[in-house]
Amino acid sequence: MEIKTLTWKEKELVLVDQTKLPVDVEYVACKTLEDVFVAIRDMIVRGAPAIGVSAAYGVAIAAYEITTTEFDLYKTELLSQCDYLNTARPTAVNLSWAVEEMKAVINGYEGQSVAELKALLEKRAIEIHEEDIMINKTIGKNLLSLVKEDNTILTHCNAGALATSEYGTALSVFYVAQEEGVTLHAYADETRPRQQGAKLTAFELYNAGVDVTLITDNMAAEVMKEGKIDAVIVGCDRIASNGDTANKIGTMSVAILAKHFNIPVYIAAPTPTIDMAIESGKDIPIEERDGEEITIINGEYVTAKGVKTYNPSFDVTPAELITAIVTEKGIVRAPFKEGLQAIFK
Numbered sequence: 001m002e003i004k005t006l007t008w009k010e011k012e013l014v015l016v017d018q019t020k021l022p023v024d025v026e027y028v029a030c031k032t033l034e035d036v037f038v039a040i041r042d043m044i045v046r047g048a049p050a051i052g053v054s055a056a057y058g059v060a061i062a063a064y065e066i067t068t069t070e071f072d073l074y075k076t077e078l079l080s081q082c083d084y085l086n087t088a089r090p091t092a093v094n095l096s097w098a099v100e101e102m103k104a105v106i107n108g109y110e111g112q113s114v115a116e117l118k119a120l121l122e123k124r125a126i127e128i129h130e131e132d133i134m135i136n137k138t139i140g141k142n143l144l145s146l147v148k149e150d151n152t153i154l155t156h157c158n159a160g161a162l163a164t165s166e167y168g169t170a171l172s173v174f175y176v177a178q179e180e181g182v183t184l185h186a187y188a189d190e191t192r193p194r195q196q197g198a199k200l201t202a203f204e205l206y207n208a209g210v211d212v213t214l215i216t217d218n219m220a221a222e223v224m225k226e227g228k229i230d231a232v233i234v235g236c237d238r239i240a241s242n243g244d245t246a247n248k249i250g251t252m253s254v255a256i257l258a259k260h261f262n263i264p265v266y267i268a269a270p271t272p273t274i275d276m277a278i279e280s281g282k283d284i285p286i287e288e289r290d291g292e293e294i295t296i297i298n299g300e301y302v303t304a305k306g307v308k309t310y311n312p313s314f315d316v317t318p319a320e321l322i323t324a325i326v327t328e329k330g331i332v333r334a335p336f337k338e339g340l341q342a343i344f345k
């Protein structure tokens, strides 16, 4: 059964509810901008590219939702809705990137027709959606050029089809490999506390017929020491201009271990996830989420209810631990600043 992360259907954004996977496959229809805001905030849809595409459709939905007919008032309200949507989650730059793309359509429109602007916004959102699919498939091809038949790849969190429109970024290497008749094996970190690796990555790869082995996060060093891992490939949520990369919490640990065991670390990076406006990882906002993500598993407390928690949802892997940043525009190696500037030229 094919699961669609997101679908645009009669001016509604239909999302698979990723908080219910893999036990239940349920879909949520977002009919209002608030529906999209809540879906992003509560991780019904998650994953940097999927958040970006959803935000683009969120603005398109807002454009149809606003009933003001006086053009200047309509434009002001719509821009305000864009800024609100942009507060749903702070780390994945794809959210602000997509909102800015949609605001550029609004601010660049020289007419006075509300109907025409609505159509232009829906068109741009569909373009962003379609571009995401092409970006991901190209990243998969570029990643495949870095690995060999029968290689085993460790990945962290979920940077798969469920984190994007289709294909995924890090996991696209497995799907492109299948299309090209290349056999690859996966080790998926469970990825506490939200368990995206267990609930999403192992689920989607297993269903796709990819050889996947699920491990807990604290087993990564052992599998590397046993020589089971040929490469680490992970996604990203925001890359600074010097190559420092924010990704799901625990990615930095994996990169440090990989360095110790001399295993290459590849970041699968759509260019909308690269933030050239910031100098280094110090400038990346790290989302802190509710501590109950740690203390509650499957609805049950696993500790005393009053225990203090600390739950940063991302960490920043310093550029010196990264072998290459693999984008749809090419593979960038250190020195990353110059290499990233070159792909934006």
Ligand SMILES: CSC[C@H]1O[C@H](OP(=O)(O)O)[C@H](O)[C@@H]1O
Binding pocket: 046, 047, 048, 049, 156, 157, 158, 159, 160, 163, 164, 168, 169, 170, 196, 234, 235, 236, 237, 247, 248, 249, 313
């Ligand atoms: C294709 S990148 C997906 C990226 O987003 C995930 O975070 P979250 O599940 O909290 O949205 C994780 O960092 C993945 O690598």
